[in-house]
Structures are given as structure tokens and as C-alpha cells.
Amino acid sequence: MNDPIYFTEEHRQFRDNLRRFVEQEVVPKAGAWEKAGKVPREVLRQMGELGYLGVRYPEKYGGSELDTVYSAILAEELGRSTFGGFAVTVTVHTDMASPHLANFGSPEQLQRYLPPLTRGEQVCAVAVTEPDAGSDVAGIRTRAVRDGDHWVLNGTKMFITNGVHGDVYFVGAKTDPSAKGSRGISIFIVEKGTPGFRVGRALEKSGWLCSDTAELVFENCRIPAANLLGGENKGFYQIMRNFQNERMVIGAAAMGEAARAIEMTVQYVRDRKAFGAPLWDKQAIRQRLAMRAAQVEAGRALVYHCAWLDAQGRDCVKEVSMVKAFCGELVNDVLYDCQQFHGGFGYMREAAIERMVRDARVEAIGGGATEVMLEEVAKRI
Known part of the structure; x- marks a missing residue:
């Protein structure tokens, strides 16, 4: 997958460091977390120490003072972990819950609650x-x-x-x-x-x-x-303001998951032989994967376009609603095909694809169901 044209070297370095962390500290261990039903606190504290839990918050509260594009990178890379439960544990903390405090907290509230949240000492x-x-x-x-x-x-x-x-x-x-x-x-x-x-x-x-x-x-x-x-009585505005960020982040995580699923499936069908040749030699399979790859590229482009619009302070309610509807549905379509091309193995609990199929389903529901998002889009076209 290509980087957005406005990615800087700082964006790439942030992405590469985070990807290494996920590959080393999450992927080998998260199977045990699935059985335990929770993400260990020490992992969240590690992420806090590395600056991943306060990406857009002021430095005086332990943040990095970066912009929305970095939030999209964070969510996409967490999605690539193939463990949706890990991704949502972190993104709820960083981009769905704590922004309420960061955006509307008093100085006293910020000083009391935000530093331990950005350090990963507390979870919100x-x-x-x-x-x-x-x-x-x-x-x-x-x-x-x-x-x-x-x-x-x-x-x-x-x-x-x-x-x-x-x-x-x-x-x-x-x-x-x-x-x-x-x-x-x-x-x-x-x-x-x-x-x-x-x-x-x-x-x-x-x-x-x-x-x-x-x-x-x-x-x-x-x-x-x-x-x-x-x-008092200003909560609906606060909720609606952060819904845009929440929906963009869900879309980014979905595209990270979809992109990784395609990579895994391409490798599988190149290795798996049937009827005397690799599955990749079957035109129907490689063309379907090619189309899914094109759609994921389009979804990623829309995600990062929204993140850029938000970073510029521009209204993007329509575009974010498109992201949530499009990416939430697309990740399910991609995972359906990827599981299909894994054959019987794709239905086994030991297969990452099987877990990813289950994890993806809620991404068309949580944070605003597809039908609700499409109504938001329809109001603005």
C-alpha cells in the first residue's frame, strides 16, 4: 500500500516504529490476551512511555502535540495487528474516550486525569x-x-x-x-x-x-x-464533536485490518496448491484479490483525506460519515473473500483470518451503524 502524498518523513518514522512495536510486542502475545479477555496493563504502559497514548494532546500533560493524520496512522497500524480487540482497547482510550476530557476539561480536570491516561497508568x-x-x-x-x-x-x-x-x-x-x-x-x-x-x-x-x-x-x-x-446541558455537542474523530479512527483501523488480510491471503494462495498448481494461478482468485486491493486503496485514501481535512480545521462530517459507512462495509467484504480463499483452514480457530472475520463484523455497527452514516451523507449531498 502506498503512503498518502502528504506523508512526511516524520509520518513514516512514526508508522515504522509503531509497526515494529506491534509486530514484536503484540502479535506474538495477543493470542493469550484473547483467552484472558483483556489487554495487559503493562502493554498500555509501554505504549504510554513511547508516546502512543497522547498523540494529539499537549506536552504538559504527557502528549506529543501531533495532528489527526497521526491518529489515523495509529489506528491503521493497530488494525494491521489482526487483533481487533487490541485495536479497539487502545483507540477507545486514545480517540473515543479521552478526547472528551482533552477537548472540554477544565484546567483542574486536565491536570488530574490526563497525565495518567497518556502514560497508560489508567484506562478510560x-x-x-x-x-x-x-x-x-x-x-x-x-x-x-x-x-x-x-x-x-x-x-x-x-x-x-x-x-x-x-x-x-x-x-x-x-x-x-x-x-x-x-x-x-x-x-x-x-x-x-x-x-x-x-x-x-x-x-x-x-x-x-x-x-x-x-x-x-x-x-x-x-x-x-x-x-x-x-x-451543564452541553453534552450532546461534545458527543457529536468527537463522533467525527471516532468514526475516522474506526475506518482507519478497518483499512489496516483489510490490507493485512489481503497480504496474508495473497501469500496463502501463492503457497497453497490445488489441482496441480498454486491457487494464485486461478484467474478468478487473483482478480478478486486485485479488486479488493484497489478498493482498500480507495478506502485508505478517503480515511487520510478526512484526517487531513480535520487537521486543517475544515468541516468533514460528510466525508467522515462516508469513511465509516464505506470502510465498515468494505472490511467485511474483504474478510469474507479472504476467508473463502483460505478454504477449510480459514474456518478454523487457529487461523488468524477466522478471528479477523469475527472482529470485522462490528465495524459496520459500532460508532454509528452503516445505515445511520448513509443518512448523514444523504443530508449533505
Whole structure:
């Protein structure tokens, strides 16, 4: 795969160093993480020490002060690991949860929470989705009521990545019950161990097995008023602002996974013989892989175009929605073909392709289902 034309030597060095880290510290070990159901903290601390957990945050909080293109590189390389659970554990921490704090936190909140997050000493999660409110954020039912110097939270969150083993949670709740639709939502910082807050259960998934996913329960959970993030009743704007980054990152990870799957499959069909010749000699197979490679190149180009637009401060809601819809569907199409060309071996749990097929499915669902994304695009064309 070719680099985008605006890649600098710094971009390439960042990518190459990260790829070496993933190949040496993740790929040989992540099979055990899948069985354990979590990514070890020491790996996240290693990533923090190397600067991968605070790519776009200020140096005074442990960040590197880089731009959106580096976030796309990070997500793509994590996707290439072939372990979607590892990729989402990290990207939720770096690009879906902690940006709420980085974008809207007070100086005191930033100083308290951001340095340990960028160092990998603590893990964060964003808790917006509920049993009846996913892509439809306006459907949030969790309530927060002011009581003196505290807010009292009641409600349930569902499908929360990093929910079981997280330390800091950014929780969306309705603070103005009279407000209609998306109005009247606020975001709160809730720490693990806060009375009234508990993990209801760890959820079992089809894929992303080394990523922990939880149901969270808030029962008269009292949190200090100082833990309100970014102002009362402004949560919907905060959520929508970061959705664009979240969706771009999911698209980048999907294209990393798809590109790696094609590489693995090309090698497999060159080695695998059937009817007296390598599978690569079958025109139908090599042409299908060639088309998939072309589509992944197009998806990557769109991802990096969006990242560049965002880095320039330009509106890219339409393009990011295209990324999420196109890349989320494409990675599933690519993995379907790659598994097919692996034959019976591709259906075995020992095959990386089998795991990647399971991991890819949710990329057309999480962060905004394809159908929702296409409606966003349709509004703007």
C-alpha cells in the first residue's frame, strides 16, 4: 500500500516504529490476551512511555502535540495487528474516550486525569450507549440530578468498551428532563470505586475477545459537582464533536485490518496448491484479490483525506460519515473473500483470518451503524 502524498518523513518514522512495536510486542502475545479477555496493563504502559497514548494532546500533560493524520496512522497500524480487540482497547482510550476530557476539561480536570491516561497508568472509557440508545444519542435515559455539591446519577449503560477494567469513565446523562430530543444532556467524569457505580456484568461477544465490554449500572451514584465536564446541558455537542474523530479512527483501523488480510491471503494462495498448481494461478482468485486491493486503496485514501481535512480545521462530517459507512462495509467484504480463499483452514480457530472475520463484523455497527452514516451523507449531498 502506498503512503498518502502528504506523508512526511516524520509520518513514516512514526508508522515504522509503531509497526515494529506491534509486530514484536503484540502479535506474538495477543493470542493469550484473547483467552484472558483483556489487554495487559503493562502493554498500555509501554505504549504510554513511547508516546502512543497522547498523540494529539499537549506536552504538559504527557502528549506529543501531533495532528489527526497521526491518529489515523495509529489506528491503521493497530488494525494491521489482526487483533481487533487490541485495536479497539487502545483507540477507545486514545480517540473515543479521552478526547472528551482533552477537548472540554477544565484546567483542574486536565491536570488530574490526563497525565495518567497518556502514560497508560489508567484506562478510560466513554459511557453513552444504553440498552435503548445507541446511534440515537437523543434517547439517553440515564438521569443526573443536582443535589447540593454533588450530582446523583441513575441509569444503565451498555456495550461499554474498557468498561470492566477501566479506571475513568465519561458518562452521558440527562440533566434537564424537560428538554426535548438531544438537548439537556451532560457529561460527567466518574471514577471506578465511586459508591453507587458498579459493573453490572461483563458481556460476551462474537469477536474482539481481548477487549472487555461491560454493562454499567448507576444507582444513586453521587459524584462531586466539579466532575461535570464541559458545562451543564452541553453534552450532546461534545458527543457529536468527537463522533467525527471516532468514526475516522474506526475506518482507519478497518483499512489496516483489510490490507493485512489481503497480504496474508495473497501469500496463502501463492503457497497453497490445488489441482496441480498454486491457487494464485486461478484467474478468478487473483482478480478478486486485485479488486479488493484497489478498493482498500480507495478506502485508505478517503480515511487520510478526512484526517487531513480535520487537521486543517475544515468541516468533514460528510466525508467522515462516508469513511465509516464505506470502510465498515468494505472490511467485511474483504474478510469474507479472504476467508473463502483460505478454504477449510480459514474456518478454523487457529487461523488468524477466522478471528479477523469475527472482529470485522462490528465495524459496520459500532460508532454509528452503516445505515445511520448513509443518512448523514444523504443530508449533505
